[in-house]
Amino acid sequence: MPRIDIPPTKSNLRKIKNDLAFAHEGFDLLEQKREILVMEIMKNAGKARAVEENAAAALNELYAAFRDAVMAMGSETVARKGLSEKESYALSVEAYRFMGIDIPVMNLTETGMESCSSFYETTAQYDDSKQWCVRALAVLAEYSTLLKTIIVLSRELKKVQRKVNALEKIFIPQNEEAGKYISDRLEEIEREEIFVKKLIRQRRD
Numbered sequence: 320m321p322r323i324d325i326p327p328t329k330s331n332l333r334k335i336k337n338d339l340a341f342a343h344e345g346f347d348l349l350e351q352k353r354e355i356l357v358m359e360i361m362k363n364a365g366k367a368r369a370v371e372e373n374a375a376a377a378l379n380e381l382y383a384a385f386r387d388a389v390m391a392m393g394s395e396t397v398a399r400k401g402l403s404e405k406e407s408y409a410l411s412v413e414a415y416r417f418m419g420i421d422i423p424v425m426n427l428t429e430t431g432m433e434s435c436s437s438f439y440e441t442t443a444q445y446d447d448s449k450q451w452c453v454r455a456l457a458v459l460a461e462y463s464t465l466l467k468t469i470i471v472l473s474r475e476l477k478k479v480q481r482k483v484n485a486l487e488k489i490f491i492p493q494n495e496e497a498g499k500y501i502s503d504r505l506e507e508i509e510r511e512e513i514f515v516k517k518l519i520r521q522r523r524d
Contacts, residue, residue, distance in 0.1 A: 323497040327504035335498040339491065346486045349479055352418060356476045359417070360469055367465040374462045377455040384448035391442045400441060408453055410460065420475050422468050427460040429453055 325331050388397050409428045414421045 323493050325497055325501070327501040327508070329505065332498060332501045332505065335494050335501065339494050339498065342486055342491050342494065346483065346491070349483050349486070353476065353479045353483060355418065356472055356479065360472045360476065363465050363469050363472070367462065367469065370458065370462045370465060374455070374458045377451065377458045381448065381451040381455045384444060384451045387444035388442065388448045391444045397445065397448075400445065408456060410456075417472075418475075420471060422471060423464065425460040425464045425467075427453075427457045429457075 325335075385397070392400075411426045411428070413424045413426060415424065416422075
């Protein structure tokens with residue numbers, strides 16, 4: 320590791336000591352942040368696994384409802400009716416701050432199931448499939464929020480890890496070495512000055 324090229328003066332030694340104190344404090348804070356991020360990622364990963372199971376179950380119910388609707392009405396009729404449906408939900412994306420990071424949250428709000436067909440044109444299976452669509456979307460919105468949260472936290476964790484590595488393996492060792500060099504050099508200069516003063520005093524005597 321190359322040593323920092325800096326003149327051996329008391330002001331530079333004082334500056335290096337201040338920089339090292341600040342670096343150690345920043346290192347401790349980054350270590351704490353890294354631990355918190357890891358715990359938060361693990362917590363959200365556990366939630367995501369549970370929500371993933373719910374999403375799979377909701378999609379299975381949705382596909383089953385569509386199959387029943389297709390068997391009762393025919394695929395062409397279901398497709399045609401589906402194109403005429405109005406959205407019965409509203410999707411919004413908000414965010415909250417977590418340790419200086421913006422975490423997105425997807426919210427799905429049901430606005431009311433509107434019927435665009437008369438009773439004789441559709442079946443109960445078709446109405447069930449519409450209900451399951453909204454339920455599945457709600458679970459998928461929650462699942463998407465958790466996955467996005469994990470991605471954002473993981474990216475931040477990588478940034479923190481790079482900073483920790485830079486402090487631990489580059490900045491702190493270099494400055495400690497430079498501080499030791501300057502301290503040793505100042506002591507050497509001080510001994511030389513003392514020797515010169517003694518020599519001058521002896522010659523005067």
